[in-house]
Amino acid sequence: MRPQDERELAAAIRDAAGPLRVKGGGTRGLVGAGEVLDTTGLCGVRLYEPAALTLVVGAGTPLAEVEALLAGEGQRLGFEPVRWGPLLGASGESTIGGVVAANVSGPRRVRAGAARDALIGVRFVDGRGEVIKSGGRVMKNVTGYDLVKLMAGSRGTLGVLSEVAFKLMPAAASEATLLLEGIGVGDAVAAMAAALGSPYEVSGAGWMPGLGAMLRLEGLAESVAYRVGRLGELMQRFATVRVERAGSVALWRDLGEVVPLQHCAGDVWRFSVKPSEAPGIVARLGVPVALDWGGGLIWAVLPEGTNARAMAAPYSGHATLMLGRGAASEPEAPGVAELGEALRAQFDPRGIFGEGLGA
Structure with missing residues:
Protein backbone atom coordinates (compact mmCIF):
# COMPACT_ATOMS: atom_id res chain seq x y z
CA MET A 1 0.00 0.00 0.00
CA ARG A 2 1.14 3.54 -0.75
CA PRO A 3 -0.89 6.26 1.04
CA GLN A 4 -0.84 9.70 -0.54
CA ASP A 5 -1.46 11.77 2.58
CA GLU A 6 -1.63 11.51 6.35
CA ARG A 7 -5.36 10.74 6.35
CA GLU A 8 -4.84 7.74 4.08
CA LEU A 9 -1.85 6.65 6.16
CA ALA A 10 -3.90 6.69 9.36
CA ALA A 11 -6.71 4.75 7.72
CA ALA A 12 -4.30 2.14 6.34
CA ILE A 13 -2.82 1.54 9.78
CA ARG A 14 -6.21 1.42 11.51
CA ASP A 15 -7.47 -1.10 8.95
CA ALA A 16 -4.37 -3.29 8.99
CA ALA A 17 -5.27 -6.86 9.88
CA GLY A 18 -1.68 -8.04 10.30
CA PRO A 19 1.90 -6.82 10.57
CA LEU A 20 3.23 -3.98 8.42
CA ARG A 21 6.73 -3.33 7.12
CA VAL A 22 7.48 0.36 6.67
CA LYS A 23 9.41 1.19 3.49
CA GLY A 24 10.76 4.52 2.32
CA GLY A 25 13.29 4.63 -0.49
CA GLY A 26 14.28 0.98 -0.16
CA THR A 27 17.96 1.69 0.52
CA ARG A 28 18.36 -0.46 3.63
CA GLY A 29 16.35 -3.58 2.88
CA LEU A 30 13.35 -4.95 4.78
CA VAL A 31 13.10 -7.61 7.44
CA GLY A 32 10.27 -9.68 8.87
CA ALA A 33 6.85 -10.61 7.56
CA GLY A 34 3.91 -8.43 6.70
CA GLU A 35 2.48 -6.13 4.08
CA VAL A 36 4.77 -3.36 2.84
CA LEU A 37 3.66 0.16 3.73
CA ASP A 38 5.33 2.51 1.23
CA THR A 39 5.77 6.08 2.54
CA THR A 40 7.01 7.72 -0.67
CA GLY A 41 3.58 9.19 -1.37
CA LEU A 42 3.92 11.40 1.73
CA CYS A 43 6.18 13.87 -0.05
CA GLY A 44 6.53 17.59 -0.61
CA VAL A 45 7.66 20.72 1.19
CA ARG A 46 5.17 21.95 3.81
CA LEU A 47 7.09 25.02 4.97
CA TYR A 48 10.48 26.48 4.12
CA GLU A 49 11.66 29.72 5.70
CA PRO A 50 15.31 30.30 4.71
CA ALA A 51 15.59 33.41 6.88
CA ALA A 52 14.48 31.41 9.92
CA LEU A 53 16.62 28.38 8.96
CA THR A 54 13.52 26.18 9.21
CA LEU A 55 12.23 23.39 6.97
CA VAL A 56 9.09 21.23 7.29
CA VAL A 57 8.76 18.45 4.74
CA GLY A 58 6.79 15.28 4.09
CA ALA A 59 8.58 12.19 5.37
CA GLY A 60 8.50 10.45 1.98
CA THR A 61 10.35 13.26 0.18
CA PRO A 62 13.58 12.05 -1.44
CA LEU A 63 16.69 13.20 0.41
CA ALA A 64 18.18 14.43 -2.87
CA GLU A 65 15.27 16.82 -3.38
CA VAL A 66 15.66 18.23 0.12
CA GLU A 67 19.39 18.77 -0.34
CA ALA A 68 18.89 20.43 -3.75
CA LEU A 69 16.27 22.78 -2.32
CA LEU A 70 18.53 23.85 0.52
CA ALA A 71 21.59 24.22 -1.69
CA GLY A 72 19.66 26.69 -3.81
CA GLU A 73 19.45 28.95 -0.76
CA GLY A 74 23.01 28.35 0.42
CA GLN A 75 21.86 26.13 3.28
CA ARG A 76 22.17 22.48 4.37
CA LEU A 77 21.07 19.90 6.90
CA GLY A 78 23.45 20.07 9.82
CA PHE A 79 23.92 16.36 10.44
CA GLU A 80 25.30 15.53 6.95
CA PRO A 81 23.10 12.57 5.95
CA VAL A 82 24.93 9.81 4.11
CA ARG A 83 23.86 7.09 1.70
CA TRP A 84 24.63 3.46 2.54
CA GLY A 85 22.71 1.87 -0.33
CA PRO A 86 25.77 0.79 -2.38
CA LEU A 87 27.49 -0.57 0.72
CA LEU A 88 24.44 -2.62 1.69
CA GLY A 89 23.64 -3.80 -1.83
CA ALA A 90 20.42 -1.79 -2.02
CA SER A 91 19.15 0.52 -4.74
CA GLY A 92 16.73 3.39 -4.47
CA GLU A 93 16.90 6.93 -3.14
CA SER A 94 16.81 7.64 0.58
CA THR A 95 13.79 9.50 1.92
CA ILE A 96 14.12 12.17 4.56
CA GLY A 97 11.77 10.27 6.87
CA GLY A 98 13.86 7.14 6.51
CA VAL A 99 16.97 9.14 7.39
CA VAL A 100 15.26 10.33 10.58
CA ALA A 101 13.86 6.90 11.45
CA ALA A 102 17.37 5.43 11.26
CA ASN A 103 19.01 8.54 12.81
CA VAL A 104 21.52 8.53 9.95
CA SER A 105 24.32 10.92 10.83
CA GLY A 106 27.45 11.49 8.77
CA PRO A 107 30.97 12.72 9.49
CA ARG A 108 29.85 16.15 10.70
CA ARG A 109 28.31 14.53 13.76
CA VAL A 110 31.51 15.20 15.72
CA ARG A 111 30.71 18.91 15.55
CA ALA A 112 27.07 19.43 14.54
CA GLY A 113 25.47 16.43 16.26
CA ALA A 114 23.23 13.63 15.04
CA ALA A 115 20.06 13.77 12.97
CA ARG A 116 17.98 13.87 16.15
CA ASP A 117 19.80 17.04 17.23
CA ALA A 118 18.65 18.89 14.08
CA LEU A 119 15.07 17.61 14.32
CA ILE A 120 12.63 20.10 15.88
CA GLY A 121 9.25 18.54 15.09
CA VAL A 122 7.51 15.40 13.88
CA ARG A 123 4.09 14.17 12.85
CA PHE A 124 3.51 10.42 12.82
CA VAL A 125 0.78 7.82 12.97
CA ASP A 126 0.97 5.29 15.80
CA GLY A 127 -0.15 1.67 15.84
CA ARG A 128 -3.74 2.66 16.65
CA GLY A 129 -3.95 4.81 13.55
CA GLU A 130 -3.88 8.03 15.57
CA VAL A 131 -1.98 11.11 14.36
CA ILE A 132 0.55 12.38 16.90
CA LYS A 133 2.21 15.79 16.65
CA SER A 134 5.19 17.04 18.63
CA GLY A 135 7.49 20.04 18.34
CA GLY A 136 7.78 22.29 15.32
CA ARG A 137 4.72 24.43 14.64
CA VAL A 138 2.31 22.36 16.76
CA MET A 139 2.71 20.58 20.09
CA LYS A 140 0.51 17.68 21.15
CA ASN A 141 2.47 15.48 23.49
CA VAL A 142 0.01 13.78 25.81
CA THR A 143 2.34 10.94 26.77
CA GLY A 144 4.99 13.08 28.44
CA TYR A 145 7.77 11.71 26.20
CA ASP A 146 10.12 13.83 24.11
CA LEU A 147 8.61 12.42 20.95
CA VAL A 148 10.86 14.35 18.59
CA LYS A 149 13.99 12.69 19.97
CA LEU A 150 12.20 9.39 20.51
CA MET A 151 11.18 8.98 16.88
CA ALA A 152 14.72 9.64 15.60
CA GLY A 153 16.29 6.20 15.48
CA SER A 154 13.05 4.32 16.28
CA ARG A 155 13.35 2.53 12.90
CA GLY A 156 9.63 2.26 12.28
CA THR A 157 8.86 0.36 15.49
CA LEU A 158 6.74 3.06 17.21
CA GLY A 159 4.91 4.66 14.31
CA VAL A 160 5.14 5.86 10.73
CA LEU A 161 6.52 9.35 10.21
CA SER A 162 4.42 11.58 7.98
CA GLU A 163 6.17 14.93 8.44
CA VAL A 164 9.50 16.12 9.85
CA ALA A 165 10.80 19.59 10.73
CA PHE A 166 14.44 20.67 10.96
CA LYS A 167 16.61 23.53 12.02
CA LEU A 168 19.11 24.22 9.23
CA MET A 169 22.67 25.47 8.85
CA PRO A 170 24.24 27.86 6.34
CA ALA A 171 26.38 26.01 3.82
CA ALA A 172 30.10 26.47 4.36
CA ALA A 173 31.70 29.04 2.09
CA SER A 174 34.87 26.96 1.92
CA GLU A 175 36.31 23.68 3.17
CA ALA A 176 39.63 21.90 3.22
CA THR A 177 40.93 18.59 4.51
CA LEU A 178 44.30 17.95 6.06
CA LEU A 179 45.28 14.44 5.01
CA LEU A 180 47.81 12.63 7.21
CA GLU A 181 49.18 10.26 4.62
CA GLY A 182 49.74 6.60 5.22
CA ILE A 183 49.42 6.50 9.01
CA GLY A 184 47.95 3.48 10.75
CA VAL A 185 44.89 3.26 12.94
CA GLY A 186 46.75 3.76 16.24
CA ASP A 187 48.46 6.98 15.15
CA ALA A 188 45.29 8.09 13.39
CA VAL A 189 43.12 7.83 16.50
CA ALA A 190 45.67 9.78 18.54
CA ALA A 191 45.93 12.47 15.86
CA MET A 192 42.16 12.74 15.49
CA ALA A 193 41.74 13.12 19.25
CA ALA A 194 44.30 15.92 19.30
CA ALA A 195 42.62 17.66 16.36
CA LEU A 196 39.13 17.40 17.83
CA GLY A 197 40.42 18.71 21.14
CA SER A 198 42.11 21.68 19.47
CA PRO A 199 40.54 25.16 19.07
CA TYR A 200 40.47 24.82 15.27
CA GLU A 201 36.84 23.66 14.93
CA VAL A 202 37.43 20.39 13.11
CA SER A 203 34.16 19.23 11.48
CA GLY A 204 35.28 15.76 10.41
CA ALA A 205 37.87 13.27 11.63
CA GLY A 206 38.18 9.89 9.93
CA TRP A 207 40.53 7.27 8.48
CA MET A 208 40.39 5.31 5.24
CA PRO A 209 42.67 2.45 4.22
CA GLY A 210 45.27 3.42 1.66
CA LEU A 211 44.91 7.12 2.47
CA GLY A 212 45.40 7.75 6.17
CA ALA A 213 43.70 10.12 8.60
CA MET A 214 41.49 12.96 7.38
CA LEU A 215 40.76 16.18 9.28
CA ARG A 216 38.18 18.59 7.81
CA LEU A 217 37.74 22.31 8.45
CA GLU A 218 34.87 24.46 7.13
CA GLY A 219 33.90 28.13 7.15
CA LEU A 220 35.00 31.35 5.52
CA ALA A 221 37.95 30.93 3.18
CA GLU A 222 40.33 33.06 5.25
CA SER A 223 39.39 31.26 8.45
CA VAL A 224 39.78 27.82 6.86
CA ALA A 225 43.22 28.71 5.47
CA TYR A 226 44.41 29.95 8.85
CA ARG A 227 43.06 26.97 10.79
CA VAL A 228 44.44 24.42 8.32
CA GLY A 229 47.86 26.03 8.71
CA ARG A 230 47.73 25.92 12.49
CA LEU A 231 46.41 22.38 12.48
CA GLY A 232 49.27 21.40 10.17
CA GLU A 233 51.71 22.73 12.75
CA LEU A 234 50.02 20.59 15.39
CA MET A 235 50.39 17.53 13.12
CA GLN A 236 53.92 18.34 11.95
CA ARG A 237 55.34 14.91 12.82
CA PHE A 238 53.16 13.41 10.07
CA ALA A 239 53.40 13.85 6.30
CA THR A 240 50.44 16.11 5.48
CA VAL A 241 48.66 17.12 2.29
CA ARG A 242 45.99 19.79 1.97
CA VAL A 243 42.98 18.81 -0.11
CA GLU A 244 40.86 21.80 -1.08
CA ARG A 245 37.18 22.37 -1.92
CA ALA A 246 35.80 19.80 -4.39
CA GLY A 247 38.56 17.33 -3.57
CA SER A 248 37.74 17.60 0.10
CA VAL A 249 34.02 17.16 -0.54
CA ALA A 250 34.74 13.97 -2.49
CA LEU A 251 36.88 12.53 0.32
CA TRP A 252 34.13 12.94 2.88
CA ARG A 253 31.47 11.61 0.56
CA ASP A 254 33.59 8.51 0.10
CA LEU A 255 34.03 8.08 3.85
CA GLY A 256 30.35 8.67 4.61
CA GLU A 257 29.33 6.08 2.01
CA VAL A 258 32.17 3.75 3.12
CA GLY A 324 24.24 -10.40 6.50
CA ARG A 325 21.98 -13.17 7.66
CA GLY A 326 19.99 -12.08 10.71
CA ALA A 327 21.09 -8.42 10.51
CA ALA A 328 20.43 -6.89 13.91
CA SER A 329 21.64 -4.44 16.52
CA GLU A 330 23.52 -5.22 19.71
CA PRO A 331 21.29 -7.08 22.22
CA GLU A 332 19.91 -4.56 24.69
CA ALA A 333 20.63 -4.59 28.39
CA PRO A 334 17.66 -5.94 30.39
CA GLY A 335 16.62 -2.53 31.69
CA VAL A 336 16.80 -0.93 28.25
CA ALA A 337 14.91 -3.84 26.68
CA GLU A 338 12.17 -3.51 29.29
CA LEU A 339 11.83 0.20 28.60
CA GLY A 340 11.69 -0.47 24.86
CA GLU A 341 8.92 -3.02 25.30
CA ALA A 342 6.96 -0.54 27.41
CA LEU A 343 7.29 2.12 24.70
CA ARG A 344 6.18 -0.28 21.98
CA ALA A 345 3.19 -1.31 24.09
CA GLN A 346 2.26 2.36 24.44
CA PHE A 347 2.57 3.33 20.78
CA ASP A 348 1.86 0.02 19.05
CA PRO A 349 -0.42 -2.00 21.34
CA ARG A 350 -1.49 -4.30 18.47
CA GLY A 351 2.12 -5.10 17.59
CA ILE A 352 1.71 -4.40 13.88
CA PHE A 353 5.02 -2.63 13.30
CA GLY A 354 8.11 -4.67 12.63
CA GLU A 355 11.50 -3.06 12.19
CA GLY A 356 11.38 -1.09 8.96
CA LEU A 357 14.83 -0.80 7.41
CA GLY A 358 13.91 0.30 3.90
CA ALA A 359 14.62 3.96 4.46
Whole structure:
Protein backbone atom coordinates (compact mmCIF):
# COMPACT_ATOMS: atom_id res chain seq x y z
CA MET A 1 0.00 0.00 0.00
CA ARG A 2 1.14 3.54 -0.75
CA PRO A 3 -0.89 6.26 1.04
CA GLN A 4 -0.84 9.70 -0.54
CA ASP A 5 -1.46 11.77 2.58
CA GLU A 6 -1.63 11.51 6.35
CA ARG A 7 -5.36 10.74 6.35
CA GLU A 8 -4.84 7.74 4.08
CA LEU A 9 -1.85 6.65 6.16
CA ALA A 10 -3.90 6.69 9.36
CA ALA A 11 -6.71 4.75 7.72
CA ALA A 12 -4.30 2.14 6.34
CA ILE A 13 -2.82 1.54 9.78
CA ARG A 14 -6.21 1.42 11.51
CA ASP A 15 -7.47 -1.10 8.95
CA ALA A 16 -4.37 -3.29 8.99
CA ALA A 17 -5.27 -6.86 9.88
CA GLY A 18 -1.68 -8.04 10.30
CA PRO A 19 1.90 -6.82 10.57
CA LEU A 20 3.23 -3.98 8.42
CA ARG A 21 6.73 -3.33 7.12
CA VAL A 22 7.48 0.36 6.67
CA LYS A 23 9.41 1.19 3.49
CA GLY A 24 10.76 4.52 2.32
CA GLY A 25 13.29 4.63 -0.49
CA GLY A 26 14.28 0.98 -0.16
CA THR A 27 17.96 1.69 0.52
CA ARG A 28 18.36 -0.46 3.63
CA GLY A 29 16.35 -3.58 2.88
CA LEU A 30 13.35 -4.95 4.78
CA VAL A 31 13.10 -7.61 7.44
CA GLY A 32 10.27 -9.68 8.87
CA ALA A 33 6.85 -10.61 7.56
CA GLY A 34 3.91 -8.43 6.70
CA GLU A 35 2.48 -6.13 4.08
CA VAL A 36 4.77 -3.36 2.84
CA LEU A 37 3.66 0.16 3.73
CA ASP A 38 5.33 2.51 1.23
CA THR A 39 5.77 6.08 2.54
CA THR A 40 7.01 7.72 -0.67
CA GLY A 41 3.58 9.19 -1.37
CA LEU A 42 3.92 11.40 1.73
CA CYS A 43 6.18 13.87 -0.05
CA GLY A 44 6.53 17.59 -0.61
CA VAL A 45 7.66 20.72 1.19
CA ARG A 46 5.17 21.95 3.81
CA LEU A 47 7.09 25.02 4.97
CA TYR A 48 10.48 26.48 4.12
CA GLU A 49 11.66 29.72 5.70
CA PRO A 50 15.31 30.30 4.71
CA ALA A 51 15.59 33.41 6.88
CA ALA A 52 14.48 31.41 9.92
CA LEU A 53 16.62 28.38 8.96
CA THR A 54 13.52 26.18 9.21
CA LEU A 55 12.23 23.39 6.97
CA VAL A 56 9.09 21.23 7.29
CA VAL A 57 8.76 18.45 4.74
CA GLY A 58 6.79 15.28 4.09
CA ALA A 59 8.58 12.19 5.37
CA GLY A 60 8.50 10.45 1.98
CA THR A 61 10.35 13.26 0.18
CA PRO A 62 13.58 12.05 -1.44
CA LEU A 63 16.69 13.20 0.41
CA ALA A 64 18.18 14.43 -2.87
CA GLU A 65 15.27 16.82 -3.38
CA VAL A 66 15.66 18.23 0.12
CA GLU A 67 19.39 18.77 -0.34
CA ALA A 68 18.89 20.43 -3.75
CA LEU A 69 16.27 22.78 -2.32
CA LEU A 70 18.53 23.85 0.52
CA ALA A 71 21.59 24.22 -1.69
CA GLY A 72 19.66 26.69 -3.81
CA GLU A 73 19.45 28.95 -0.76
CA GLY A 74 23.01 28.35 0.42
CA GLN A 75 21.86 26.13 3.28
CA ARG A 76 22.17 22.48 4.37
CA LEU A 77 21.07 19.90 6.90
CA GLY A 78 23.45 20.07 9.82
CA PHE A 79 23.92 16.36 10.44
CA GLU A 80 25.30 15.53 6.95
CA PRO A 81 23.10 12.57 5.95
CA VAL A 82 24.93 9.81 4.11
CA ARG A 83 23.86 7.09 1.70
CA TRP A 84 24.63 3.46 2.54
CA GLY A 85 22.71 1.87 -0.33
CA PRO A 86 25.77 0.79 -2.38
CA LEU A 87 27.49 -0.57 0.72
CA LEU A 88 24.44 -2.62 1.69
CA GLY A 89 23.64 -3.80 -1.83
CA ALA A 90 20.42 -1.79 -2.02
CA SER A 91 19.15 0.52 -4.74
CA GLY A 92 16.73 3.39 -4.47
CA GLU A 93 16.90 6.93 -3.14
CA SER A 94 16.81 7.64 0.58
CA THR A 95 13.79 9.50 1.92
CA ILE A 96 14.12 12.17 4.56
CA GLY A 97 11.77 10.27 6.87
CA GLY A 98 13.86 7.14 6.51
CA VAL A 99 16.97 9.14 7.39
CA VAL A 100 15.26 10.33 10.58
CA ALA A 101 13.86 6.90 11.45
CA ALA A 102 17.37 5.43 11.26
CA ASN A 103 19.01 8.54 12.81
CA VAL A 104 21.52 8.53 9.95
CA SER A 105 24.32 10.92 10.83
CA GLY A 106 27.45 11.49 8.77
CA PRO A 107 30.97 12.72 9.49
CA ARG A 108 29.85 16.15 10.70
CA ARG A 109 28.31 14.53 13.76
CA VAL A 110 31.51 15.20 15.72
CA ARG A 111 30.71 18.91 15.55
CA ALA A 112 27.07 19.43 14.54
CA GLY A 113 25.47 16.43 16.26
CA ALA A 114 23.23 13.63 15.04
CA ALA A 115 20.06 13.77 12.97
CA ARG A 116 17.98 13.87 16.15
CA ASP A 117 19.80 17.04 17.23
CA ALA A 118 18.65 18.89 14.08
CA LEU A 119 15.07 17.61 14.32
CA ILE A 120 12.63 20.10 15.88
CA GLY A 121 9.25 18.54 15.09
CA VAL A 122 7.51 15.40 13.88
CA ARG A 123 4.09 14.17 12.85
CA PHE A 124 3.51 10.42 12.82
CA VAL A 125 0.78 7.82 12.97
CA ASP A 126 0.97 5.29 15.80
CA GLY A 127 -0.15 1.67 15.84
CA ARG A 128 -3.74 2.66 16.65
CA GLY A 129 -3.95 4.81 13.55
CA GLU A 130 -3.88 8.03 15.57
CA VAL A 131 -1.98 11.11 14.36
CA ILE A 132 0.55 12.38 16.90
CA LYS A 133 2.21 15.79 16.65
CA SER A 134 5.19 17.04 18.63
CA GLY A 135 7.49 20.04 18.34
CA GLY A 136 7.78 22.29 15.32
CA ARG A 137 4.72 24.43 14.64
CA VAL A 138 2.31 22.36 16.76
CA MET A 139 2.71 20.58 20.09
CA LYS A 140 0.51 17.68 21.15
CA ASN A 141 2.47 15.48 23.49
CA VAL A 142 0.01 13.78 25.81
CA THR A 143 2.34 10.94 26.77
CA GLY A 144 4.99 13.08 28.44
CA TYR A 145 7.77 11.71 26.20
CA ASP A 146 10.12 13.83 24.11
CA LEU A 147 8.61 12.42 20.95
CA VAL A 148 10.86 14.35 18.59
CA LYS A 149 13.99 12.69 19.97
CA LEU A 150 12.20 9.39 20.51
CA MET A 151 11.18 8.98 16.88
CA ALA A 152 14.72 9.64 15.60
CA GLY A 153 16.29 6.20 15.48
CA SER A 154 13.05 4.32 16.28
CA ARG A 155 13.35 2.53 12.90
CA GLY A 156 9.63 2.26 12.28
CA THR A 157 8.86 0.36 15.49
CA LEU A 158 6.74 3.06 17.21
CA GLY A 159 4.91 4.66 14.31
CA VAL A 160 5.14 5.86 10.73
CA LEU A 161 6.52 9.35 10.21
CA SER A 162 4.42 11.58 7.98
CA GLU A 163 6.17 14.93 8.44
CA VAL A 164 9.50 16.12 9.85
CA ALA A 165 10.80 19.59 10.73
CA PHE A 166 14.44 20.67 10.96
CA LYS A 167 16.61 23.53 12.02
CA LEU A 168 19.11 24.22 9.23
CA MET A 169 22.67 25.47 8.85
CA PRO A 170 24.24 27.86 6.34
CA ALA A 171 26.38 26.01 3.82
CA ALA A 172 30.10 26.47 4.36
CA ALA A 173 31.70 29.04 2.09
CA SER A 174 34.87 26.96 1.92
CA GLU A 175 36.31 23.68 3.17
CA ALA A 176 39.63 21.90 3.22
CA THR A 177 40.93 18.59 4.51
CA LEU A 178 44.30 17.95 6.06
CA LEU A 179 45.28 14.44 5.01
CA LEU A 180 47.81 12.63 7.21
CA GLU A 181 49.18 10.26 4.62
CA GLY A 182 49.74 6.60 5.22
CA ILE A 183 49.42 6.50 9.01
CA GLY A 184 47.95 3.48 10.75
CA VAL A 185 44.89 3.26 12.94
CA GLY A 186 46.75 3.76 16.24
CA ASP A 187 48.46 6.98 15.15
CA ALA A 188 45.29 8.09 13.39
CA VAL A 189 43.12 7.83 16.50
CA ALA A 190 45.67 9.78 18.54
CA ALA A 191 45.93 12.47 15.86
CA MET A 192 42.16 12.74 15.49
CA ALA A 193 41.74 13.12 19.25
CA ALA A 194 44.30 15.92 19.30
CA ALA A 195 42.62 17.66 16.36
CA LEU A 196 39.13 17.40 17.83
CA GLY A 197 40.42 18.71 21.14
CA SER A 198 42.11 21.68 19.47
CA PRO A 199 40.54 25.16 19.07
CA TYR A 200 40.47 24.82 15.27
CA GLU A 201 36.84 23.66 14.93
CA VAL A 202 37.43 20.39 13.11
CA SER A 203 34.16 19.23 11.48
CA GLY A 204 35.28 15.76 10.41
CA ALA A 205 37.87 13.27 11.63
CA GLY A 206 38.18 9.89 9.93
CA TRP A 207 40.53 7.27 8.48
CA MET A 208 40.39 5.31 5.24
CA PRO A 209 42.67 2.45 4.22
CA GLY A 210 45.27 3.42 1.66
CA LEU A 211 44.91 7.12 2.47
CA GLY A 212 45.40 7.75 6.17
CA ALA A 213 43.70 10.12 8.60
CA MET A 214 41.49 12.96 7.38
CA LEU A 215 40.76 16.18 9.28
CA ARG A 216 38.18 18.59 7.81
CA LEU A 217 37.74 22.31 8.45
CA GLU A 218 34.87 24.46 7.13
CA GLY A 219 33.90 28.13 7.15
CA LEU A 220 35.00 31.35 5.52
CA ALA A 221 37.95 30.93 3.18
CA GLU A 222 40.33 33.06 5.25
CA SER A 223 39.39 31.26 8.45
CA VAL A 224 39.78 27.82 6.86
CA ALA A 225 43.22 28.71 5.47
CA TYR A 226 44.41 29.95 8.85
CA ARG A 227 43.06 26.97 10.79
CA VAL A 228 44.44 24.42 8.32
CA GLY A 229 47.86 26.03 8.71
CA ARG A 230 47.73 25.92 12.49
CA LEU A 231 46.41 22.38 12.48
CA GLY A 232 49.27 21.40 10.17
CA GLU A 233 51.71 22.73 12.75
CA LEU A 234 50.02 20.59 15.39
CA MET A 235 50.39 17.53 13.12
CA GLN A 236 53.92 18.34 11.95
CA ARG A 237 55.34 14.91 12.82
CA PHE A 238 53.16 13.41 10.07
CA ALA A 239 53.40 13.85 6.30
CA THR A 240 50.44 16.11 5.48
CA VAL A 241 48.66 17.12 2.29
CA ARG A 242 45.99 19.79 1.97
CA VAL A 243 42.98 18.81 -0.11
CA GLU A 244 40.86 21.80 -1.08
CA ARG A 245 37.18 22.37 -1.92
CA ALA A 246 35.80 19.80 -4.39
CA GLY A 247 38.56 17.33 -3.57
CA SER A 248 37.74 17.60 0.10
CA VAL A 249 34.02 17.16 -0.54
CA ALA A 250 34.74 13.97 -2.49
CA LEU A 251 36.88 12.53 0.32
CA TRP A 252 34.13 12.94 2.88
CA ARG A 253 31.47 11.61 0.56
CA ASP A 254 33.59 8.51 0.10
CA LEU A 255 34.03 8.08 3.85
CA GLY A 256 30.35 8.67 4.61
CA GLU A 257 29.33 6.08 2.01
CA VAL A 258 32.17 3.75 3.12
CA VAL A 259 33.39 3.45 -0.47
CA PRO A 260 36.61 1.54 0.41
CA LEU A 261 34.54 -1.40 1.69
CA GLN A 262 31.75 -1.41 -0.88
CA HIS A 263 33.22 -4.21 -2.96
CA CYS A 264 34.50 -6.39 -0.12
CA ALA A 265 32.69 -9.73 0.13
CA GLY A 266 31.17 -10.68 3.47
CA ASP A 267 29.02 -9.34 6.29
CA VAL A 268 29.01 -5.58 6.94
CA TRP A 269 29.37 -4.57 10.60
CA ARG A 270 29.10 -1.16 12.22
CA PHE A 271 30.62 -0.50 15.65
CA SER A 272 29.88 2.57 17.74
CA VAL A 273 32.51 2.63 20.49
CA LYS A 274 34.85 4.81 22.54
CA PRO A 275 37.44 6.19 20.10
CA SER A 276 40.25 5.10 22.42
CA GLU A 277 39.13 1.49 21.98
CA ALA A 278 39.28 1.58 18.18
CA PRO A 279 42.93 0.48 17.69
CA GLY A 280 42.44 -2.62 19.85
CA ILE A 281 39.15 -3.55 18.18
CA VAL A 282 40.61 -3.13 14.69
CA ALA A 283 43.61 -5.28 15.63
CA ARG A 284 41.39 -8.05 16.97
CA LEU A 285 39.12 -7.98 13.92
CA GLY A 286 42.02 -8.16 11.49
CA VAL A 287 39.89 -7.22 8.46
CA PRO A 288 39.40 -4.16 6.22
CA VAL A 289 37.92 -1.22 8.15
CA ALA A 290 37.12 2.47 7.83
CA LEU A 291 36.84 4.88 10.76
CA ASP A 292 34.71 7.98 11.32
CA TRP A 293 33.82 10.22 14.28
CA GLY A 294 37.43 10.30 15.45
CA GLY A 295 37.47 6.51 15.73
CA GLY A 296 34.11 6.27 17.48
CA LEU A 297 32.53 4.68 14.39
CA ILE A 298 34.11 1.58 12.85
CA TRP A 299 32.94 -0.04 9.63
CA ALA A 300 34.21 -3.56 8.98
CA VAL A 301 33.56 -6.40 6.53
CA LEU A 302 34.00 -9.93 7.89
CA PRO A 303 33.49 -13.42 6.42
CA GLU A 304 29.84 -14.44 6.31
CA GLY A 305 28.50 -15.76 9.59
CA THR A 306 31.36 -14.38 11.69
CA ASN A 307 30.52 -13.47 15.27
CA ALA A 308 32.12 -10.03 15.08
CA ARG A 309 30.98 -9.08 18.57
CA ALA A 310 32.99 -11.95 20.06
CA MET A 311 36.04 -11.13 17.93
CA ALA A 312 35.97 -7.43 18.82
CA ALA A 313 35.39 -7.90 22.56
CA PRO A 314 35.94 -6.31 24.93
CA TYR A 315 34.47 -2.97 23.90
CA SER A 316 32.10 -0.33 25.25
CA GLY A 317 29.29 0.51 22.85
CA HIS A 318 27.23 -1.20 20.20
CA ALA A 319 27.82 -3.47 17.21
CA THR A 320 25.24 -3.80 14.45
CA LEU A 321 25.21 -6.36 11.67
CA MET A 322 24.12 -4.10 8.80
CA LEU A 323 24.31 -6.64 5.99
CA GLY A 324 24.24 -10.40 6.50
CA ARG A 325 21.98 -13.17 7.66
CA GLY A 326 19.99 -12.08 10.71
CA ALA A 327 21.09 -8.42 10.51
CA ALA A 328 20.43 -6.89 13.91
CA SER A 329 21.64 -4.44 16.52
CA GLU A 330 23.52 -5.22 19.71
CA PRO A 331 21.29 -7.08 22.22
CA GLU A 332 19.91 -4.56 24.69
CA ALA A 333 20.63 -4.59 28.39
CA PRO A 334 17.66 -5.94 30.39
CA GLY A 335 16.62 -2.53 31.69
CA VAL A 336 16.80 -0.93 28.25
CA ALA A 337 14.91 -3.84 26.68
CA GLU A 338 12.17 -3.51 29.29
CA LEU A 339 11.83 0.20 28.60
CA GLY A 340 11.69 -0.47 24.86
CA GLU A 341 8.92 -3.02 25.30
CA ALA A 342 6.96 -0.54 27.41
CA LEU A 343 7.29 2.12 24.70
CA ARG A 344 6.18 -0.28 21.98
CA ALA A 345 3.19 -1.31 24.09
CA GLN A 346 2.26 2.36 24.44
CA PHE A 347 2.57 3.33 20.78
CA ASP A 348 1.86 0.02 19.05
CA PRO A 349 -0.42 -2.00 21.34
CA ARG A 350 -1.49 -4.30 18.47
CA GLY A 351 2.12 -5.10 17.59
CA ILE A 352 1.71 -4.40 13.88
CA PHE A 353 5.02 -2.63 13.30
CA GLY A 354 8.11 -4.67 12.63
CA GLU A 355 11.50 -3.06 12.19
CA GLY A 356 11.38 -1.09 8.96
CA LEU A 357 14.83 -0.80 7.41
CA GLY A 358 13.91 0.30 3.90
CA ALA A 359 14.62 3.96 4.46
